[in-house]
Amino acid sequence: xxxxxxxxxxxxxxxxxxxxxxxxxxxxxxxxxxxxxxxxxxxxxxxxxxxxxxxxxxxxxxxxxxxxxxxxxxxxxxxxxxxxxxxxxxxxxxxxxxxxxxxxxxxxxxxxxxxxxxxxxxxxxxxxxxxxxxxxxxxxxxxxxxxxxxxxxxxxxxxxxxxxxxxxxxxxxxxxxxxxxxxxxxxxxxxxxxxxxxxxxxxxxxxxxxxxxxxxxxxxxxxxxxxxxxxxxxxxxxxxxxxxxxxxxxxxxxxxxxxxxxxxxxxxxxxxxxxxxxxxxxxxxxxxxxxxxxxxxxxxxxxxxxxxxxxxxxxxxxxxxxxxxxxxxxxxxxxxxxxxxxxxxxxxxxxxxxxxxxxxxxxxxxxxxxxxxxxxxxxxxxxxxxxxxxxxxxxx
Numbered sequence: 456x457x458x459x460x461x462x463x464x465x466x467x468x469x470x471x472x473x474x475x476x477x478x479x480x481x482x483x484x485x486x487x488x489x490x491x492x493x494x495x496x497x498x499x500x501x502x503x504x505x506x507x508x509x510x511x512x513x514x515x516x517x518x519x520x521x522x523x524x525x526x527x528x529x530x531x532x533x534x535x536x537x538x539x540x541x542x543x544x545x546x547x548x549x550x551x552x553x554x555x556x557x558x559x560x561x562x563x564x565x566x567x568x569x570x571x572x573x574x575x576x577x578x579x580x581x582x583x584x585x586x587x588x589x590x591x592x593x594x595x596x597x598x599x600x601x602x603x604x605x606x607x608x609x610x611x612x613x614x615x616x617x618x619x620x621x622x623x624x625x626x627x628x629x630x631x632x633x634x635x636x637x638x639x640x641x642x643x644x645x646x647x648x649x650x651x652x653x654x655x656x657x658x659x660x661x662x663x664x665x666x667x668x669x670x671x672x673x674x675x676x677x678x679x680x681x682x683x684x685x686x687x688x689x690x691x692x693x694x695x696x697x698x699x700x701x702x703x704x705x706x707x708x709x710x711x712x713x714x715x716x717x718x719x720x721x722x723x724x725x726x727x728x729x730x731x732x733x734x735x736x737x738x739x740x741x742x743x744x745x746x747x748x749x750x751x752x753x754x755x756x757x758x759x760x761x762x763x764x765x766x767x768x769x770x771x772x773x774x775x776x777x778x779x780x781x782x783x784x785x786x787x788x789x790x791x792x793x794x795x796x797x798x799x800x801x802x803x804x805x806x807x808x809x810x811x812x813x814x815x816x817x818x819x820x821x822x823x824x825x826x827x828x829x830x831x832x833x834x835x836x837x838x839x840x841x842x843x844x845x846x847x848x849x850x851x
Contacts, residue, residue, distance in 0.1 A: 457591055457607045457715040461731050465786060475784055476727025479761060482776055486765050490554055497768045498552050498560060501542055501748070509535035512692070513674060519684035529688040533695035534749075539568045540700055541751030542767060548577055550764045569696075570633035572662045575655060579636040585763050589708070589736035590716045596708065597715070599624065599631060600639055603807045605715045610810045617808035621801075628697035633659055699749070702797055706740050707756030709800035712789030713738040733760035734781065739774070739790040746793070747771070757788065 458464045462472055512531030518524035544567030546552070552560050566573045579595060587593035591607055598604040602621060603614045624631050637655055641647040670689040678685035707713075714735045724732070737756045747754045747770075755770035758777055765773070781788040791799075806814050 457605060457717045458720060458735070461716070461720055461728060461735060465731065465735075465784075467731075467784065471784065472727045472731060473725070475780065476725070476730055478780055479727075479730045479777075482773060483762055483765065486762070486769050486773065487554075490766060490769075494766045494768060495552075495555050495557075498543070498547075498555075498766070501538065502560070505535050505538040505543060508532075508538065516674070516685045516688050517678050517681065519678060519688050520681045525684055525688050528685075529691040529695075532689065532692035536568055536692055536696040537699050537749055540696060541703065541753070542748055544568070544573075545751050545753075546767045548573055549581060551766050553764075568666075570629045570659070570663050570666050571635065572658045575636035575658065576632070581763070585760065587721070588733055588760055589714065590718055590721060590732075592718050593721070595635065595638065599635060601631075602804055604709055604803060606807065606811050607715065607717070608807075610807075614808050617804050621804050625698050625701040626694065628701040629693065633663065702793075703750045703753050705800045706793060706796040707738055707753050707759075708736075709803055710738045710789065710791065710796040711799045711803075712787055730761060731786075733757070734777075734786060734788075736760070737789070738796060739788075740793045740796045741790060742793060754793075 462469075467475070508531050512528045512533075512535060515524050515528035515531065519528055544565060547560050547565045548562050548567070550562040553562050558564055562577070567576075584594055584596045589597060591597065591605060598608070601624065602617055603610060637652065637659075638647060642652060670693065671686055674689060675682040675686040716732060716736065720728075720732065734757055737760045739757050740750075740754045742750070742754050752767035752770045753759060755767075755774050758770040758773045759767070761777065762770075762773065778788050780786075
């Protein structure tokens with residue numbers, strides 16, 4: 456059931472909501488005041504490890520016709536791509552390390568190793584997704600335009616194919632994300648500015664050409680006689696990164712307990728109410744330090760949505776304070792093992808491939824005409840909150 460009034464749903468008074476907001480503001484202030492050399496050393500260490508893994512993988516693949524070298528090279532390259540996308544690229548582009556004033560790892564300069572241009576990702580993710588997390592009709596990440604993920608979303612016969620679409624999305628995740636900011640729905644309905652669409656397509660074409668050339672032309676040719684096996688290893692590394700990224704992202708947004716909201720919730724939403732919506736609309740998963748690093752620390756998805764521009768290596772300590780606040784205010788803190796969180800998301804995908812009347816639900820039937828039938832344009836959306844990270848539209 457989508458929530459139209461978070462405060463009413465949680466049974467908190469105005470004073471309690473604002474006090475909760477002040478407590479979360481204090482967490483932000485404490486972390487900002489304590490950022491320093493250890494944090495800088497952490498991100499620089501991650502970048503060094505990632506680059507060494509990538510280099511070792513590329514060198515190993517010179518002998519890729521030998522099976523052990525093929526799998527070792529593909530594994531190292533896959534890990535390097537996961538690290539670059541999750542713990543480094545995603546978090547750098549959120550502005551988590553901008554306070555260092557290092558141009559090499561500043562959000563305005565980083566271009567990551569995946570098919571979507573950084574500029575488009577920062578718009579669709581930093582702005583649209585993080586500002587309007589799980590708000591139906593606003594957050595384009597709810598199902599990525601191809602999956603029905605909430606009972607309030609209108610069912611269409613095409614939804615029967617969701618299990619297939621979901622499998623393809625996992626395997627081709629970087630390519631699906633590359634098209635995400637285009638807003639295919641707006642293009643299909645003739646509402647997309649042709650000039651903007653042409654500019655974005657040109658940008659995507661340049662980025663895709665660079666990625667394809669790097670992985671499937673330049674490096675295979677450098678491998679000489681082993682060019683074909685090197686190409687296959689690169690494809691395997693990309694596939695590994697795609698599936699891993701997909702699983703991590705779905706575990707943070709679609710397990711049981713990660714709630715959806717109607718656009719009424721956005722009316723006059725205060726900063727404290729925005730915090731509250733982030734806490735209710737996100738989910739964490741459990742794991743050790745290595746799992747959290749490889750997931751970009753998105754096992755702390757609740758903390759990430761509360762403080763998307765704070766350093767990811769601090770989310771573990773932040774989570775202790777956030778969990779205590781949730782317990783004190785009687786709020787849910789959704790968390791579980793990785794396999795359980797993904798299993799719940801997968802069950803939702805399969806279940807919502809059918810009409811509501813054919814599946815059981817323990818919540819009331821959603822009210823009619825509460826969900827906007829189209830995605831909004833930037834001009835129709837509220838003003839961006841600065842903590843969600845920067846983005847800008849370039850002229851070309």
